[in-house]
Amino acid sequence: GRRRRRRRRRWGGGGDTIVISNWIEYIDEDKALIAASEEAIGAKVDYKEDVNDNNEYFATVLQPNLGQGRSPNRDGFIVTDWMAARVIGLQWVQELVREAAPNLANLRAALADPSWDPGRRYSVPWQTGMTGIAYNRSVTGRDLTSTQDLLDPAFSGRVTFLTEMRDTVGLFMLLDGKDPTNPTFEDAQGAFDTIEEAKNSGQLRGFTGNEYVNDLSTGNLAACIAWSGDVAQLTKDDPNIRFVIPAEGGMLWSDNFLIPETSEKAELATRWIDFFYDPVNAAQLTMAIQYISPVDGVADELRKLGPDGVALAENPLVVPTDESLAQVRIFGSLDEEEEQRFDERFAAITGA
Amino acid sequence: MEREPAPGVKRGRFAPYGLLAPGVLWLALFFLVPLATLLRMSLSSKANRFDFEPDFTWEWSNYSDAITEFGEQFRRSFAYAGIATVLCILIGYPLAYVIAFRGGRYRNLLLGLVVVPFFTSYLIRTFAWRTLLADEGPVVSLLQDVGVLADGGRLLATSWAVIGGLTYNFLPFMVLPIYVALEKIDVRLVDAARDLYSNGWRAFRKVVLPLSLPGVFAGSLLTFIPASGDFVNAQFLGGPNHTMIGNVVQNQFLVQLDYPTAAALGFILMTIITVAVLVYARILGTEELV
Amino acid sequence: MEREPAPGVKRGRFAPYGLLAPGVLWLALFFLVPLATLLRMSLSSKANRFDFEPDFTWEWSNYSDAITEFGEQFRRSFAYAGIATVLCILIGYPLAYVIAFRGGRYRNLLLGLVVVPFFTSYLIRTFAWRTLLADEGPVVSLLQDVGVLADGGRLLATSWAVIGGLTYNFLPFMVLPIYVALEKIDVRLVDAARDLYSNGWRAFRKVVLPLSLPGVFAGSLLTFIPASGDFVNAQFLGGPNHTMIGNVVQNQFLVQLDYPTAAALGFILMTIITVAVLVYARILGTEELV
């Protein structure tokens, strides 16, 4: 969840209402898009910004309710792909009502068929982003190109990785020449060992959420694993802050919209997400939050939105070039046991 | 409690002067510097989301915006923390009282029983409560059986769950200071009150209670302060309609990275609590307090 | 502190019996039920990762596994919490002392100055410390200037940052109970000690300190318990080599969803702290304590 400006809460009353959970600051500031979507689907939308963290959302909203067959009082929620994979596996969600959603065809082909939801029966991406390396040029004194550069002893103690296991492990699997799109625990051993060694040698300062941006911009950090959306903003103010997709490859993640199994308004909910797959609306959303849109044709619509739109359309961190898209991988789905082994090994390294 | 120096004693002429040094150091290091940093931050404005060295521009709107935007969470925080503090007093005072005055040689043991559950971590305690309050859990069944709760009623994801969790989690912070205060009371004073026609209740109200007020006050601070800033209980026991200001702060800091707003929230919190504490001190009787 | 009943007083014959009810209720509701739930959970085994209602199978391996796997975090937690508690005593006792004995009519104000910074929320405080300890921050520069810290040295992501954060965050939990205890001490006893050739320091050590031990003990509990279970400070101020058992618990609960292990961790924590507290009580002098 990622970007903010002031917002005003408005309360609608009466009629059909659907309840949607999303990450904070993941919509335009004054929620004009929500209002527009309400008009489009002919129902009220109770838009809750109550997702802070996948695990936390799972532990506080999904598991206590869906785990016991009870409604979480949501008609749709948005979580990151691995969590989406988990809830699909747990059969806590229901299929989208594709017939009601013609725009979903605009989904970028690369995202259309993840291993954990073949054919996107249950999920569609809300936004996506890339994981790569960010560095502060004025600290490193050189450009970085590879994940290997994070292990440069010159940056000892001034490097952070992400607490998001799939991002950090995925990058190092790529560095290790392994394929994270079909991960096995054996394949990941090398990556885990490298990460562990970085931690033990003091190379690594810590594992972070997105608070790395602060340290990166103040110079406390030389380099880190980072998300493209964050760095897009930083770069604008300080050209020394740079983001690269490592030569060995980066990761692509997506946040996905899902409908809980208990919802009785699956069709309305599907139509709601469909609204954002209209490239015009998708471009509006991109303008507002500057993440990578999963919708084809957004770049064209952006260019129609004046100089700011043009600038965004030219920004490879917002509208990635084909070759950078070719460099990123989606972390494949893990079965329950594999996931546990990954999580445990990673937790052992992060010290938790 | 006012304890006038004994005839003509100048308190603490005997205090080794060296003892002042930590105090001054503390004031500077722990009080002024962080507070100043925070104040400055709260009046700065960010150029954009990732502007981590916001300019100090006397941005008072940080405050007004925070209040209008999060007024509800503020109200909820203080309501929850206030009720939890009252409940802690209601449960903790009798507990401390029984232990201090009737514990005899089991006092250590009893005090232990109160404190031991809190040796498990905060999160685990909160989770244990979640099990306890679960829809199929013992408490809900009990309340449904006695008819307090409607049949489909639940406790989890209600205000009561949050308040209950806060009460449970902060109880030792209430019990221990009250115990320390009660333990020092000269029982002969209670004898004297009873001799003067006061039944147990009046003797308690007129003698024991006033003399134990410093403990109640300290305990209230130790309970109210962390409770009003707490985010764990609201997150795990409450629903999205029961978030407290701690959750907002957490979000501003960790997710939004909006430090000026977070700092402003902190200052507003501080101001309100300070006022609340002053009012509370006056209710308990300032003069009696120290 | 032992306070024997005055000649022949049976303590608390005057306690209204009704006061016992909350105690019993408390024991049942807050002590036994959650503890039993937790114990059961800690001895259960999960069929698979998403088995949220594990079977109770006397799974003792949960304990042995937890100990072998997280021994380091346990050690670290207790070391950090222990050092922070000692620091809190070293800083907090003089503070409480100065306020109680030299505060005069400014006692309320001074006490306020100690407590007010803690009215901002826990997270904000921790973040304020992060700013304070940043590599380019005032503390690091100062320490580098005086040569305590090497030029490239830093504080953030070291043990010291975590310990410092814990100390800062839990200081009022130490100051307030000690203050409550000190405030009740009869200064005439100090006069007596000074009359008997004790200089300020000896009078303090032999009279004030022993009489204030219940406050120190209560404060130590209130500091050590939450500090040893804390995860916020380690997460934001420490590095990956400074995680504490609270972080492990959080991870087990939120990420691994391994409730049995988390419960076992809680029980181990509880056992170790109980032992530690008993040892501590013995060091302070059990008999003297209550």
Add this chain to the structure above:
Amino acid sequence: MTKRFGSFVAVDRADFAIGRGEFFAMLGPSGCGKTTTLRMIAGFETPTEGVVRLEGADVSRVPPYRRNVNTVFQHYALFPHMSVWDNVAFGPRSRKVPSDEVKRRVGELLEIVRLSDFAKRRPSQLSGGQQQRVALARALVNYPAALLLDEPLGALDLKLRQAMQIELKRIQREVGITFVFVTHDQEEALTMSDRIAVMNEGRVEQIGAPREIYDEPRSVFVAGFIGSANLLPATVTGPGGEVEVGGQRLPVPAAGGDPRSGDHAVLMVRPERVRVLVDAPANGHVGVRCTVTDLVFQGPVVRVALAAPDGSPVVAHVGAADRLPFLRPGDQVWAGWEPDAARLLPARTAAPSVPDPHPEEVR
């Protein structure tokens, strides 16, 4: 009734009745159980054995606040968080006395104990004697049926003590309160009380009117404890009341019991009945030959210390008006007294003037 603290027997089968409106004093050495006895009467201690009856009813288990009895505590037990005024008003307010009546009574009592000007102070701002007076006022203000006073005037100077004694007597006369009084001031006990109980090591040794206790002590302990007494070891020589003291045969009226010839006994003579004579006692007086050892001026009297031939000390108090021969230590004189000034008491093993706690009492 009996009271034990653990295995320590603080009060041992004390058994007495106190009449309504009586002024009853308890005397006894330090630690003999006076305070404990009072506390049992007041209801702060439950007797280990025996019962306490108030106006016929067994109140052993009645809580203090339902006994119409007030106490002035040895340690005052003033409420530190209340002003002097509030301390005194505590009792009446507990009983829901109307507030102007409370005001009147408290004002009156503060007047009596001369603390009207100190009404607003806290107890800790008062001197010791002032605190004691507050304790007194706090008990008296309730006009209770019985008032238990544990050394209520001990911290007051003589004049104020006398004034307070007079006030207490007056209040007793007017209100008819029963007073039970612990004091170390024998003059106080002798002047004020209707009856005196002399306690020793938890036991009541003698109860009686002051004159009776003073003139006709029933034991060496009582004789030695109340007032001063010359206690001369004596051997009974004849059944008619003749004893041998220091080699001399003296007639003596026998005290209770029937001493048999050859019994060891103690002859008691009060110092103020002893005259110091240069010549052998005549006209009905009897006496023993002594050596002067010391002379001490004591205000109204001069205390002459003498030694009998067997070494026992004999003390004579000689009034300033009695023309005393000029004496120096070493002078040989006679200590004489009228025969009815002496009393014969049963001998006891323990020295009465040393109330040493017996080791077997403490474990």
Add this chain to the structure above:
Amino acid sequence: MTKRFGSFVAVDRADFAIGRGEFFAMLGPSGCGKTTTLRMIAGFETPTEGVVRLEGADVSRVPPYRRNVNTVFQHYALFPHMSVWDNVAFGPRSRKVPSDEVKRRVGELLEIVRLSDFAKRRPSQLSGGQQQRVALARALVNYPAALLLDEPLGALDLKLRQAMQIELKRIQREVGITFVFVTHDQEEALTMSDRIAVMNEGRVEQIGAPREIYDEPRSVFVAGFIGSANLLPATVTGPGGEVEVGGQRLPVPAAGGDPRSGDHAVLMVRPERVRVLVDAPANGHVGVRCTVTDLVFQGPVVRVALAAPDGSPVVAHVGAADRLPFLRPGDQVWAGWEPDAARLLPARTAAPSVPDPHPEEVR
């Protein structure tokens, strides 16, 4: 030196010197400032004005622990968390006395105060008198150069008090300690002390040897406060020391000052110098006609209360050995005394026996 608490003057220009090895008593009504004076000497209070000198050096700002002076506090101030033994051993241990010496001394002192069997108890398990004795032992065990005692024997019974007085005297003789003693027991003050200071409302009224204070009081207050005194309003009629009392002219030795004819004055006669005579006084005695109002038995003496013709009370203490005529209230008698038994004192406005704090002292 002067001490004020806020605007309240507790001690007002007290100025005296105490000689080395002296036994110095302070007497005065409750709240007159005795404790405050002692506390200034001990160093717990800094005088608001003036200085305290110990052996010549100004110690006003020297902390108590560096003054070789010990105090027995009026409220004992025993350490509640220590046993009796540890309480007593506190001083020697502070001074790093070797531990077997500590053991010896503490044992000895506990023996002296008769608490050897109570060594392991906590102060709260002792009776009032036992606590006081612990306080005494705790101070004495240090053999200080000066010992300040604030009513150290007030909670003890007469016998034990006398025994303690003897011990104190013995210790003083042996160790040469200077004793400064506050007491309400006049007999104690008169018997034990080398000099006495009589205080009133923060001021020292008279300092002198006991006999001097008793026989030659310099003011009505002192006369009335020490011992009992008959104070008869008198008018000076002649320069040679003749006064008119109750319509009668009596010769009298003038006390200090030079009373002029017509001055109002007070004639003081000690009750024990007053004889109750059925006939007019003869052979050198003088006296006034009185009416008997009351007779009280007081142990060694009978107290005869009389009223002079002008209504002033006259009290006579008649020894048991003095053959007293059988008297009943209402009888007309003579109160007679030898001329040198009376003293003429300057009249004062304030009634001396009522130490009422003046309202203007308290604000």
